[in-house]
Amino acid sequence: MSSAILEVEDLSKRFGALMASDHVTLDLRPGEIHALIGPNGAGKSTLIKQIVGELHHDAGTIRFNGRRIDDLDAEARAKMGLARTFQVSSLAPEISALHNVLLAVQAVEGSVFRFFKPVIRDKKLVAAAMDNLMRVGLQDRAMVRTADLSHGERRQLEMAIALALKPKVFLLDEPMAGMGPDGSQQLTKFLARLRDEAPILLVEHDMDAVFALADRISVLVYGQIIATGSVDEIRNSKKVRSAYLGEELA
Amino acid sequence: MTRETTVNIALAIALLAVPIGAQFADHPFIITLSTKVAIFAIAGVGLNIALGYGGLISFGHAAFFGLGGYAAGILASQALNYEPLVTWPFEIQGTTQMLIIWPVALCICGAAALVIGAMSLRTGGVYFIMITLAFAQMIYYFAISWPAYGGEDGLSIYVRSKFPGLNTLDPITFFAICFALLIAVLGFSVLLTHSRFGLALSAARQNPQRLTSVGVRPFQVQLTAFVISGMITGLAGALYADLNRFVSPAMFSWHTSGEIMIFVILGGVGRLFGPLAGAALFILLEHLLGGITEFWQFLLGMLLLLIVLFARGGLIGLLAGGRGNV
Ligand SMILES: Nc1ncnc2c1ncn2[C@@H]1O[C@H](COP(=O)(O)OP(=O)(O)OP(=O)(O)O)[C@@H](O)[C@H]1O
Ligand SMILES: [Mg+2]
Numbered sequence: 001m002s003s004a005i006l007e008v009e010d011l012s013k014r015f016g017a018l019m020a021s022d023h024v025t026l027d028l029r030p031g032e033i034h035a036l037i038g039p040n041g042a043g044k045s046t047l048i049k050q051i052v053g054e055l056h057h058d059a060g061t062i063r064f065n066g067r068r069i070d071d072l073d074a075e076a077r078a079k080m081g082l083a084r085t086f087q088v089s090s091l092a093p094e095i096s097a098l099h100n101v102l103l104a105v106q107a108v109e110g111s112v113f114r115f116f117k118p119v120i121r122d123k124k125l126v127a128a129a130m131d132n133l134m135r136v137g138l139q140d141r142a143m144v145r146t147a148d149l150s151h152g153e154r155r156q157l158e159m160a161i162a163l164a165l166k167p168k169v170f171l172l173d174e175p176m177a178g179m180g181p182d183g184s185q186q187l188t189k190f191l192a193r194l195r196d197e198a199p200i201l202l203v204e205h206d207m208d209a210v211f212a213l214a215d216r217i218s219v220l221v222y223g224q225i226i227a228t229g230s231v232d233e234i235r236n237s238k239k240v241r242s243a244y245l246g247e248e249l250a
Numbered sequence: 251m252t253r254e255t256t257v258n259i260a261l262a263i264a265l266l267a268v269p270i271g272a273q274f275a276d277h278p279f280i281i282t283l284s285t286k287v288a289i290f291a292i293a294g295v296g297l298n299i300a301l302g303y304g305g306l307i308s309f310g311h312a313a314f315f316g317l318g319g320y321a322a323g324i325l326a327s328q329a330l331n332y333e334p335l336v337t338w339p340f341e342i343q344g345t346t347q348m349l350i351i352w353p354v355a356l357c358i359c360g361a362a363a364l365v366i367g368a369m370s371l372r373t374g375g376v377y378f379i380m381i382t383l384a385f386a387q388m389i390y391y392f393a394i395s396w397p398a399y400g401g402e403d404g405l406s407i408y409v410r411s412k413f414p415g416l417n418t419l420d421p422i423t424f425f426a427i428c429f430a431l432l433i434a435v436l437g438f439s440v441l442l443t444h445s446r447f448g449l450a451l452s453a454a455r456q457n458p459q460r461l462t463s464v465g466v467r468p469f470q471v472q473l474t475a476f477v478i479s480g481m482i483t484g485l486a487g488a489l490y491a492d493l494n495r496f497v498s499p500a501m502f503s504w505h506t507s508g509e510i511m512i513f514v515i516l517g518g519v520g521r522l523f524g525p526l527a528g529a530a531l532f533i534l535l536e537h538l539l540g541g542i543t544e545f546w547q548f549l550l551g552m553l554l555l556l557i558v559l560f561a562r563g564g565l566i567g568l569l570a571g572g573r574g575n576v
Contacts, residue, residue: 052463078465090463092456095449100460103453106446107464112471118444165464 003066004029005199006051006082006169011060013043013050013223020046021057022223028169033191033200035210038220039244044203045087047220048171051201052084053077064169081168085161085175087203089154093147097138097157100146101129104164132160136190151178159187168198176206188212211235219244254570258523265291265526266429273422281421282493283537287530288428289489294513294525295435296482301511302520303443304475305455306371310382311510313366313389314359314480316502318487321355323497324399326407346411348418348427351488359484360477367476371469383504390502404498411492418492428489432526435482439522442478451475483510512550516557518564527565 004027013021020043028034036044049055051062053074062070069077091100102119105128106112119125133139136156141149149157155175162170175191176184188209191200195215204210210217211231218228221243227234234240265287272280293315300306328335328344336342345351370381399405410418418424442448450471453461458468491497500506509532517528532550539546561568 054459054462073467074462075465075467078463084463086463090457090459092453092460094456095452099449100453103449103460104464106449107466112446112450112466113474114446115448116441116445118441119446119449120444122446161464 005065006201007061007063008047008051009061009063011047011050011057011062013046013055013057019043019223021050021060023060024220024223024225026218026225026228028199028201030199031195032215033195033202033213035202035204035214035217036220037204037207037210037217037244042220043223044220045173048084048173048201048203051077051171052082078165081165081198082171083162083165083167083169083198084171085155085158085173087173087177089151089158091146091154091157091161093145095146096143097133097146097149097153097160098126098129098142100157101132101160101164102126104161105129105132108165129164132164133157135163136160137186152180152183155179155183159190170194170198170200172200173203174205175202176204176209184209252570254521254523254566257566257570261523261526261530262433265432265530269422269425278421281425283533285421285425285428285493286490287526287533288425288432289486289493290510290513290529290532291526292428292432292435292489293483293486293510294517294529295432295439296479296484296486297510298479298514298520298525299439299442299482300476300479301514302524303448303455304451304472304479306472306476306479307379308370308382308476308479309379309504309507309511310366310370310384310386311480311483312502312504312506313382313386314363314483315487315490315506315510316386316389316393316497316499317359317362318355318484318489319491319497319501320393320399320405320487321358321484322351322411322488322491323405323407325351325354326409326411326491327399327405330408346409348411348413348492351411352485355484355488356481359487360481362484363477363480364473367473367480371472371476383507386502386507387504390499390504393499393502400498402499404496404500407491407495407497410495424493428493431485431489435485436522436526438482443522447471447474512554515554516564518566519562521564521566521570524564524566527569531565 006028008024008026011021011024024047038044050057053072061068064080102125105125130139133142136159138153138156138160141153176187179187184206191213194200214231216228217231217234219226219240226243227237227240265284269281269284297311300308325344326346329346334341334343366385370378373381394402412418413427416423450461450466454468454471461468487501513525513528513532516531517524535546535550539549557564
C-alpha cells in the first residue's frame, strides 16, 4: 500500500461547548477518492477548513507528504498544492469567469507582482486559463461576469480554478450541491478521472455519487469519525446505518 | 472606443484647453487654478489606487500629500540657505531640482506608506479608516510643534524648483509639467489595473478568501497598493508645494484627507478619470459658488450626498454610464 499524501491525526477543534472535530484521524492516499460523509453540522466543512488552514485546530497534527503543515498559513498550504472548492461558491463576482481562473494561473505560474503587462495579453496565461475552463465545459462563458453566472456555472468555475492550481490534493466540499441530476452525473464522470491527477477528499451528501466514486468512505458524526472503510463495508455497517445512512437511504 | 474613453479624452483636452486659452487671454489666475486641478487630480489618482481599486478606505492620505510637500519644501529651503540637510554621517545638500525632489518625495512617501499601511492593514473596516486618520493626525501635530521648519506658520520657499531647460516660474510651463505628470500617473494606473497585480488587487477587494485559496496573501497585495498609492499622492504634494511656494501643516490635516477623498468620490470611485473629474468639479464649485456664498461647502456636502445616494459612479458614471466588464 502506498503511503498517504495527506494525514490528519487526532485533530480536535472546539467551538465553545461544541466539539466540531473530536480526535479526527483520516488520510488520503495517491490515486484515491476518499469520501467524507455525515449529517448536517457533523463538522465536515470545519475539517476541510482546518486542513487548508482557514481555521486553526486546537490539537492534533496535519501532515502533507510527511511534513507537518500545522503552522503554515492558508496561502502557504495552497502554494504547496492543497486546492479546495467551497461549499458556498467563493469567487470574485465583478470580474469575468476567465479572470477568476487567470488569478489562479498567474499565482501558480510566477508572481502576481507584475505591474505593467496586461494579463489578458499574456497568451500563455490566457491559454492555460481557457484550457481549464474548457475542461469543466465553461469555455463559452469565459467573458461573462462571474456574478451573472448561474449557480451551477459558478460551481464549475470553482472546479476550473482548483484545476488551474495544478494541486497535489483536491479538497472538494459538496461539489454536487445544487447541480441538478445532469450536472451531478457529468461531474461524477469527471471526478472519476480526476483522481488520477491528484487524490480527492470528497465531502458530499449525494450518496449515488459517493457510492459510485469513493475508494474509501469515512463517516463523521458529531465531530467523530465513527467508521472508515470501503463502500460495501460502510453500506453494511449497522453503526453507520443507525447514525446516518438509515435516514439518508430511507 | 468606449463611451468612458471618449469622456476621459474630452476631460483631458478640456484641462489642456482652459489654461492655453487663459494664456492667450492673459488670465494667469485661471492657469493657476488649472494647475491646482491637475495636482489635486494626481493626489486623487493616488488615493484611487488604494480606495477605488483596492477598497482600502484611507482617511489619512494627507500624510503623503504633506510629506511630499515638506520633502520639496525642506530640500529647497536648505538649498536656498546654503545649509546642508544632514552633516553626519555624510553631508547631504538641499536641492531645488525637481528631478531630485520628486524621487526623494516618492521614496519618503513610499516608506511612510509602508509603515502606515503595514499597521493599518492588520485591521479592517472602520478601524482601518481610524488608524490611517490617526497616523496623519500624528504627523500633523508633529509638523505644528516642530519649529525647525516653520512649525505652525509653515515654511515659505521663495523660489519654484527648477526643471532642466524649462522656466518653471512661467505659469503655463509649470502647468505643463503638472499636466504631463498627471497623464503619466493616469497611464500608470491603466497599466496597473490591467496587470497581474491589478487583477490580484481587485480580487483582494472583492473577496480576499478567493486570493488566499490560490495561495496569494491579500495583505501583501494591499500593502503594495497602499505604498504605490501613497507615493503618487506624495508626488502631488511636492508639486503643490511648488505651486504655492509654501508648505504648511494644513497639508497634513484631516481636511486635506477629506478633500482628496471627495475628489475621488465626486468623480467616481475606481474610475480612471474620476479623480480628474472630481478635482475639476471641486475647484469649479469652490470658485464659482465660493464667490457668491459662504455656504458653498454646504452645497458641496449636498452634492456629495446625492452622488453617494444616487450616482455611485460619480461624475464619470453620470457621463459615461455604468462600468463594463473588466
Ligand atoms: N466559526 C464557527 N463558530 C462556531 N460554530 C461553528 C463555526 N463553524 C461551524 N460551527 C458549527 O460547527 C458545527 C459543524 O459545522 P460544519 O459546517 O463543519 O458542518 P458540516 O458537516 O459541513 O455540515 P453541512 O453538511 O451542513 O455542510 C455546526 O454545528 C456549526 O454550527
Ligand atoms: Mg459543510
